[in-house]
Amino acid sequence: MNAVQTEVNLDPLIHEANRLKIMSVLVECEAADFGFVLSATALTRGNLSSHMAKLVQAGYVNEKKDFVERKPHTEYRLMPEGRDAYAKYRKQWHSITGG
Amino acid sequence: MNNTITTNETMPKMADATRLRTCQLLRFSQGSSTIVFSIILLCLGFNYYMANICGGGQLLRTVSLTLTTILFIVAGFMILETATRKRKSLYAEVYRGSILILQRVIIIMFVLLVGGASLLEIWSPWLSNRIFPGMIFFGILGLTDFRNFILTRLPEDLASSIAILGLSLTNIGWPLGNYIWLYLFLWGLIGLLQGVILYIRWQQSTKRISNGNREEKAT
Numbered sequence: 001m002n003a004v005q006t007e008v009n010l011d012p013l014i015h016e017a018n019r020l021k022i023m024s025v026l027v028e029c030e031a032a033d034f035g036f037v038l039s040a041t042a043l044t045r046g047n048l049s050s051h052m053a054k055l056v057q058a059g060y061v062n063e064k065k066d067f068v069e070r071k072p073h074t075e076y077r078l079m080p081e082g083r084d085a086y087a088k089y090r091k092q093w094h095s096i097t098g099g
Numbered sequence: 100m101n102n103t104i105t106t107n108e109t110m111p112k113m114a115d116a117t118r119l120r121t122c123q124l125l126r127f128s129q130g131s132s133t134i135v136f137s138i139i140l141l142c143l144g145f146n147y148y149m150a151n152i153c154g155g156g157q158l159l160r161t162v163s164l165t166l167t168t169i170l171f172i173v174a175g176f177m178i179l180e181t182a183t184r185k186r187k188s189l190y191a192e193v194y195r196g197s198i199l200i201l202q203r204v205i206i207i208m209f210v211l212l213v214g215g216a217s218l219l220e221i222w223s224p225w226l227s228n229r230i231f232p233g234m235i236f237f238g239i240l241g242l243t244d245f246r247n248f249i250l251t252r253l254p255e256d257l258a259s260s261i262a263i264l265g266l267s268l269t270n271i272g273w274p275l276g277n278y279i280w281l282y283l284f285l286w287g288l289i290g291l292l293q294g295v296i297l298y299i300r301w302q303q304s305t306k307r308i309s310n311g312n313r314e315e316k317a318t
Binding site for chain 1: 110111113114115117118120121122124125189190191192193194195196304
């Protein structure tokens with residue numbers, strides 16, 4: 001089995017496949033809208049909304065809702081706390097796998 | 100908080116794949132700005148070529164014409180971009196995108212400075228050297244594109260690096276001379292080609308995604 005069990009301080013909020021995908025997209029962007037994150041992660045709308053809500057609640061992501069030509073437009077920005085948490089997660093991951 | 104977590108080794112690979120896809124999408128979205136930047140370089144190249152033919156007397160007119168052209172293109176592009184971008188189905192800004200803009204402004208300023216200096220025959224001993232500013236400028240842009248290639252793995256980002264290698268090898272045997280307009284034309288054409296490819300890829304991506312979204316809504 002391709003799995004290892006280890007005791008570390010991995011952030012449980014990021015350590016979930018879909019949320020890790022979302023964070024990986026946002027870390028490369030200054031800001032991205034819902035459509036962009038949806039296309040880059042290939043998640044379903046409902047899945048993306050629920051995972052994004054958790055990241056927003058944790059203060060990792062900033063959500064800005066407005067209307068563009070009377071259509072709702074949601075923009076997401078990774079907060080400095082989120083960027084730090086992602087960097088820390090990747091660092092810890094490399095220390096576990098040694099890669 | 101210490102957690103005992105069962106980790107899957109494919110997770111970082113999946114995250115890296117998502118990051119690569121994001122970088123590619125962001126690069127595709129730069130297609131239109133690359134086209135505008137290339138047109139500016141071609142305009143500059145044309146102006147310097149004209150100034151070379153007409154001599155130093157035309158310099159002031161040429162430079163002012165160039166600056167006006169650039170201002171018009173940039174202003175028009177910015178108005179168009181802000182008006183249309185958010186309306187599209189996809190919108191994202193590159194992280195620290197202002198660095199990219201600053202880099203392009205520095206390159207244009209460098210070209211204006213070196214081109215002007217070469218027309219006024221200032222720094223002529225340095226400019227007549229084989230390692231001339233044209234090649235330096237070309238090299239800077241090539242390195243930027245090579246960095247883009249490392250980030251995105253898109254073959255079109257290798258075009259300028261290959262061109263630089265070819266030019267450098269050619270230059271060893273047959274020096275091309277210190278013609279800044281020649282380098283501007285070359286770079287402008289390569290950039291234009293790159294920009295068109297990126298723009299087409301961006302259009303294809305947005306079309307595919309909006310079709311996918313429609314299908315998802317229908318189901």
